Amino acid sequence: MLHFYKYQGAGNDFILVDNRESAVNHRDEKLLSYLCNRRFGIGADGIMFLQNHAEYDFEMVYYNADGKPSSMCGNGGRCIVAFAKFLGVIETETEFMAVDGPHYAKISAAGDWVSLQMIDVEQVSKDADAYVLNTGSPHYVILANDVKGKDVYTEGYAIRNNDTYRAEGINVNFVEAKGRGYFVRTFERGVEDETYACGTGVTAVALAMAKHNNQTGNLTTPIQVLGGELNIRFNYDGNKFTDVFLEGPALQVFKGEIEC
Numbered sequence: 422m423l424h425f426y427k428y429q430g431a432g433n434d435f436i437l438v439d440n441r442e443s444a445v446n447h448r449d450e451k452l453l454s455y456l457c458n459r460r461f462g463i464g465a466d467g468i469m470f471l472q473n474h475a476e477y478d479f480e481m482v483y484y485n486a487d488g489k490p491s492s493m494c495g496n497g498g499r500c501i502v503a504f505a506k507f508l509g510v511i512e513t514e515t516e517f518m519a520v521d522g523p524h525y526a527k528i529s530a531a532g533d534w535v536s537l538q539m540i541d542v543e544q545v546s547k548d549a550d551a552y553v554l555n556t557g558s559p560h561y562v563i564l565a566n567d568v569k570g571k572d573v574y575t576e577g578y579a580i581r582n583n584d585t586y587r588a589e590g591i592n593v594n595f596v597e598a599k600g601r602g603y604f605v606r607t608f609e610r611g612v613e614d615e616t617y618a619c620g621t622g623v624t625a626v627a628l629a630m631a632k633h634n635n636q637t638g639n640l641t642t643p644i645q646v647l648g649g650e651l652n653i654r655f656n657y658d659g660n661k662f663t664d665v666f667l668e669g670p671a672l673q674v675f676k677g678e679i680e681c
């Protein structure tokens with residue numbers, strides 16, 4: 422029997438397992454993809470195991486919905502911080518280990534709002550009109566018209582599977598300006614579908630748009646996604662992005678147990 426918790430951060434949803442006792446063998450790809458399946462399992466964009474770490478408050482071990490280990494998940498990082506607070510592992514600040522290195526985060530006293538520091542970013546390249554950068558996971562960022570009406574699955578799938586990206590995969594973000602910030606829809610690698618939000622994705626959008634618009638200094642970019650609002654704060658000196666923070670809601674939805 423597997424005991425789990427379900428969390429969501431702006432509609433990017435995850436199964437969370439307290440694996441501090443290392444009781445669960447999480448290397449079974451078929452089992453993890455079954456648990457994430459929305460018709461036959463619990464349903465989620467990814468699954469995470471909170472584990473003990475010798476030097477940090479905890480370790481985040483993340484798998485995409487396809488059951489494969491992947492690179493950093495920003496919304497997953499925010500949700501696991503909320504889970505760590507719920508378990509009593511942390512109070513309102515933490516440093517934890519993830520696949521792309523240590524992360525600092527702050528969580529509200531109520532435990533439902535997380536500000537997560539992301540990696541510094543230096544390299545932003547171009548693929549025709551699109552920006553390509555790694556914010557912990559690889560992202561393709563393209564400005565588009567009528568993002569609301571876009572066929573994100575068909576267009577995202579085609580870019581993720583073209584000759585350049587097929588082998589490693591990439592997350593594809595369609596962006597348009599909205600209010601003081603942007604509206605973004607993302608096709609996610611490893612889910613192989615559109616998700617309601619992608620944390621490393623909106624981070625990539627905020628950084629790419631600062632470069633696109635030649636904005637430097639301490640910047641704040643609000644981004645609307647299908648599942649809500651996220652906020653990205655960072656510093657850009659024209660060369661390197663530092664002090665990058667991804668901020669937004671992280672909520673426990675339900676808990677349960679499943680035979681497996």
Ligand SMILES: N[C@@H](CCC[C@H](N)C(=O)O)C(=O)O
Binds near residue numbers: 491
């Ligand atoms: N939803 C995530 C991104 C998770 C990783 C991604 N699917 C990949 O494999 O690159 C986020 O919030 O960052």
